[in-house]
Amino acid sequence: xxLSSKKKRSKSTKWLVGISLIASAVIAMAxxxxxxxxxxxxxxxxxxxxxxxxxxxxxxxxxMVIAGSREWDATTLKLAFTITDLKNHEIxxxxxxxxxxxxxxxxGVVIEGKISSDGQTFAAKTLMVKHSEEYKKPTAGGSxxxxxxxxxxxxxxxxVTNPSSGGSTP
Amino acid sequence: MTAxxxxxTLANSLxxxxxxxxxxxxxxxxxxxxxxxxxxxxxxxxxxxxxxxASFLSAGVLLVGSLLALRSKSEHWLNLSRAAAEVGLLFTxxxxxxxxxxxxxxxGVWWTWDARLTTSFLLALMYGGWILxxxxxxxxxxxxxxxxxxxxxxxxxxxxxxxxxxxWRTLHQPQTILRTxxxxxxxxxxxxLLFGIAIMAVVSINLILVRQxxxxxxxxxxxxxxxxxx
Numbered sequence: 001x002x003l004s005s006k007k008k009r010s011k012s013t014k015w016l017v018g019i020s021l022i023a024s025a026v027i028a029m030a031x032x033x034x035x036x037x038x039x040x041x042x043x044x045x046x047x048x049x050x051x052x053x054x055x056x057x058x059x060x061x062x063x064m065v066i067a068g069s070r071e072w073d074a075t076t077l078k079l080a081f082t083i084t085d086l087k088n089h090e091i092x093x094x095x096x097x098x099x100x101x102x103x104x105x106x107x108g109v110v111i112e113g114k115i116s117s118d119g120q121t122f123a124a125k126t127l128m129v130k131h132s133e134e135y136k137k138p139t140a141g142g143s144x145x146x147x148x149x150x151x152x153x154x155x156x157x158x159x160v161t162n163p164s165s166g167g168s169t170p
Numbered sequence: 171m172t173a174x175x176x177x178x179t180l181a182n183s184l185x186x187x188x189x190x191x192x193x194x195x196x197x198x199x200x201x202x203x204x205x206x207x208x209x210x211x212x213x214x215x216x217x218x219x220x221x222x223x224a225s226f227l228s229a230g231v232l233l234v235g236s237l238l239a240l241r242s243k244s245e246h247w248l249n250l251s252r253a254a255a256e257v258g259l260l261f262t263x264x265x266x267x268x269x270x271x272x273x274x275x276x277x278g279v280w281w282t283w284d285a286r287l288t289t290s291f292l293l294a295l296m297y298g299g300w301i302l303x304x305x306x307x308x309x310x311x312x313x314x315x316x317x318x319x320x321x322x323x324x325x326x327x328x329x330x331x332x333x334x335x336x337x338w339r340t341l342h343q344p345q346t347i348l349r350t351x352x353x354x355x356x357x358x359x360x361x362x363l364l365f366g367i368a369i370m371a372v373v374s375i376n377l378i379l380v381r382q383x384x385x386x387x388x389x390x391x392x393x394x395x396x397x398x399x400x
Contacts, residue, residue: 018306022299022320026292040284040339062339100278102208110282110341128277133343134354135212137203145207149354153344156336 041110043155045089051119060112061091061122062130062154067105079127083109085155091115095124102129108150130154180380187373194366202359211275216363218268219347220370221261225293226332227371228258229325231378232300236321245314249389251321252304253381257374258324259297266294277341285338289331296324 041060042050063083071080079095093111103109108130113123132150198216205212235251238244269287270280281287300320307313335344347353353360 014306018299018303021302022296025295025299040341100276102276103278126279128279128282128341130341131207131276131343132354133346133349134207135215135346135356135359136206137356137358138206146354149344153335154339156339 043089044083044085044091045087047091047115047122048089048119051115052117054115055117057114058112058125059115060110061115062108062110063091064151064154065103065105065107065109066090070105081105083111086151091122092120093122093124095127097127099127100129102131103127106147107131108154180376180383184373184376184380187369187376190369191366191373194362194369197362198366202362203356205359208276211272214268214272216366218265218272219363220366221264221268222290223367224370224374225258225261225265226328227374228254228261228378229293229328231375232258232321233325236318236325239314239318240322243311243314245309245311248304248314248317249382249385250378251317252301252385253378255297255300255304255321255324256381257377259294259301260377261370261374262290262294262297266290282341284340284342285334286331286340286342289327289334293324293327293331296320296327300324 041062042054044061044063047054047059047061061083063085066082066084069082072078077097079097079099080092082090082092084090093109095111110128110130111122111124112126112128115122130150130153132145132153134146134149136145194216198213202213202216204210232251232254235247235254239247239251269290273282274280300317303320304313304317307316332345334340335342346355347360347363355363
């Protein structure tokens, strides 16, 4: 009698532990997802519009690296480049360290760090390259990658066709 | 007797399947061209994507097992669900590992909490949670019900993972194969990838069936030995 009730209790404890483990994992994941990852990254115009409020936080911003904007000092390992949302919102980015292999001008990037209160410069702690879903054989006559795919993926919820409207759509 | 014979056949077909996986790897390493943007490193796609599809398919089998168990209130289907959860966990971990190894040289980071990666990580957690839950509840209708409800929840994560790259802003690139406007992959690359997905799908189903049979035999033996001692 005593033995069987002991066994019963230990089994229900195990059951409780299992359930609470799953529940806490699901809640923890949902919390991170909702609080900080609903918007995984800001676009340059969103970040600039809210720069004063965001300047104290660690944020992610995504954009395309403008051709000809890259400055790299191989002795001090200082990298600077300008990102754009292709609608005239530009942010100058400063980063310490060598960039990932796929980093180049015209490439999509997601940067993590702090934006200045005027929204013009960004001190990046993490530099990530965002590539498109396209896979192609290399061709002799230079690149034939479809740049629109990457742009669509970066700014998918923003109207790319209407540059005069400016602000982001809700 | 018949059970042993069919197990032998399943195990045998697994050998053939693994040989086909090897052939697909040879094609992936030596036959398909390099990628213009990523170079050689993109070849991990031939393991990463088939692994992901196999983990989704396992969730599909888990859904079938769970619904059948809920409908029939029979414990019999739990063996299928358990096998699917174990194989699903294996393939989800494979997908996370290969994705991470691919992410470092291309994105520049091993991991980031974007929607695609977070929902995939959640799938691994839930598969693990299913196995924990099964082990924690004593045999009976309550175990069948709880595990089956969790099984349905796990399957519900799969469409979320799949659509995550279109619903949210992510570092992970959007779909390559099943998208409006056709695939964005070179034809030779795509055929080897589809070949890989097809083989891995059959491998995962095969593994699930072998495991289900082992679990059933285990259960049968346990019941028989209990019958002898009492």
